Amino acid sequence: MELTLSPTIKKIERKSLVSPKGFTATGIHCGLKHKKKDLALVISDVPASVAGVFTTNAIQAAPLKVTKDVVYTTGKMQAILVNSGNANACTGKQGELDALAMQQLASDQFDIAPNLIGVASTGVIGEPLPMAPIIHGVAKLAPNNELTGALDFAQAIMTTDTIMKTTSYATTIDGKEIVIAGVAKGSGMIEPNMATMLGFITTDAAIESADLQAALASITDKTFNSITVDGDTSTNDMVLVLANGLAGNQTLNPAHPEWQTFIDALQMVAQDLAKMIAKDGEGATKLIEVKVSGAISEQEARIVAKSVVGSPLVKTAVFGCDANWGRIIAAVGYSGATINPDTITIKLGDILVVENSEPVKFSEEQAMNYLKQHEINISVDLNNGPGQGLAWGCDLTYDYVQINASYRS
Known part of the structure; x- marks a missing residue:
């Protein structure tokens, strides 16, 4: 059922992907779209535990494959590079090379190992990804921990969205403030398991990747998989959660006495994002x-x-x-x-x-x-x-x- 605010969880008014400790973000216009921002980056100060859920469409875009490999093989992630305006889906071997090139560009620019970088793309399916604008754009990315950087990120991942979709909550675990924040895009081709949506959640909680994956799995059906706009399931869609542990709490797991508090706060973030996506369905009025x-x-x-x-x-x-x-x-x-x-x-x-x-x-x-x-x-x-x-x-x-x-x- 739908969760409501409890005395132990509070909503953050200046909701932002960089509200948790140790995260920076940015978004710019690099030229994939005519005028609007189209290239985004979020970075954790340290390698973070990562969890992900992905589209069930049998046809999966190249960046999704690259990112799944990081989630399931490395189990850690420090940065996510995202472009809008082109999905890099159904683009063959060249599309896979381009997704790997995006990963390497971010690695070279920010001195982060490639296997700690996720990539995501959203936009038109079946058109080759123009790499020149991305190459020039990555060199200009300057992530920061200000609200403006987070809002630029939120704008840069949008396609037919009419509003930015961001939310943040804070709670206390082991006497430490834990912040969980999220941003998403999605407006049409929405029928999760997953949908044409991208969701990125950051938290400064300390938790191992396997337990973070269990936490995300436990709330996905109640949130992201409980929305629909038009019954179409897309090729690119994912939700990623990064937890960098900088809040300083004891490592969370199902045996931790405040595990459910973390689950509830995570579900509040996911629930907000899911409802914003449903409300912003293409052409929707209700x-x-x-x-x-x-x-x-x-x-x-x-x-x-x-x-x-x-x-x-x-x-x-x-x-x-x-x-x-x-x-x-x-x-x-x-x-x-x-x-x-x-x-x-x-x-x-x-x-x-x-x-x-x-x-x-x-x-x-x-x-x-x-x-x-x-x-x-x-x-x-x-x-x-x-x-x-x-x-x-x-x-x-x-x-x-x-x-x-x-x-x-």
């Missing part, structure tokens, strides 16, 4: 949250929630402010989850529209007015078990078609 209860398990609750929020017919009904609950119950039925078709209850906000799978009289005008809001909550109670789950998405608009019809031109 964030849709679907809350499912009464499922036989949490996993099945999330399956139902994603089925509803991912339904094009539900999404268009929300866009049109049409309280067409038949589309919702249909999406529940084809979700593949175990349901009792006679016990389903549905609400739009606080408006009861279906009870035990039978229609309830409600005010169409009241429902229409509710659906005009920018954040819509749909509740589905299956009355079939203890499982609860959430998913987030957005409405489907005319602008989504326009944006994607002309994406390459």
Whole structure:
């Protein structure tokens, strides 16, 4: 279920990728895009434990392969170099050489071993990556620990995003302040496991890579894998977490008495980023949250929630402010989850529209007015078990078609 702030976790107002100790970042325009920033870098002062989750698309872009090798072979990472404007995906052997060249460029420029550098790319698929702008751009990168550097990073990784997506939280572990911060991009082609999204999370907590991987895995299904915009799974997408240990806490692991505090703070960061991605879906005007209860398990609750929020017919009904609950119950039925078709209850906000799978009289005008809001909550109670789950998405608009019809031109 969705986490809310607890007394032990506080949100940082000047939210920034460099809020944790020992991180610097920057972003510049190097020439991959016409005017906007398109090259970004984040560096830890020391090699950090790293964890990653990656797209489930069988076709995976060259930079993703390079970065997976660092995560799974080295287990440490000190820098991440990111470009937008070109995905370097489906670019053959040359694409792999270019991804490795990006890694080497950052290594040479910042005196960091290549196997401690992750690379990521986002943008158009199937076009060769222009290396000349990247070569010149890397030489100009000057990461810093100021808010401006972090915001430049956030801008430089955007493609069709309309807003920057950043968040930070602080908590106390072993009497030491621990900060966890994140930045993401993602607007369309969103159907994680993963989606056309990049997410980068930094923390100064001390934790070994294997335990950090377990922590990230434990919250991914509840956050990044619980959003959908359009049902497409991309080729480049990843979430990386770097933990450099500079906060000075005792090394975290599942036996640590404050392990759950760390998990909750990490989930808060991931949850914020996931919801911002869903809300910023291409052409979107509304964030849709679907809350499912009464499922036989949490996993099945999330399956139902994603089925509803991912339904094009539900999404268009929300866009049109049409309280067409038949589309919702249909999406529940084809979700593949175990349901009792006679016990389903549905609400739009606080408006009861279906009870035990039978229609309830409600005010169409009241429902229409509710659906005009920018954040819509749909509740589905299956009355079939203890499982609860959430998913987030957005409405489907005319602008989504326009944006994607002309994406390459």
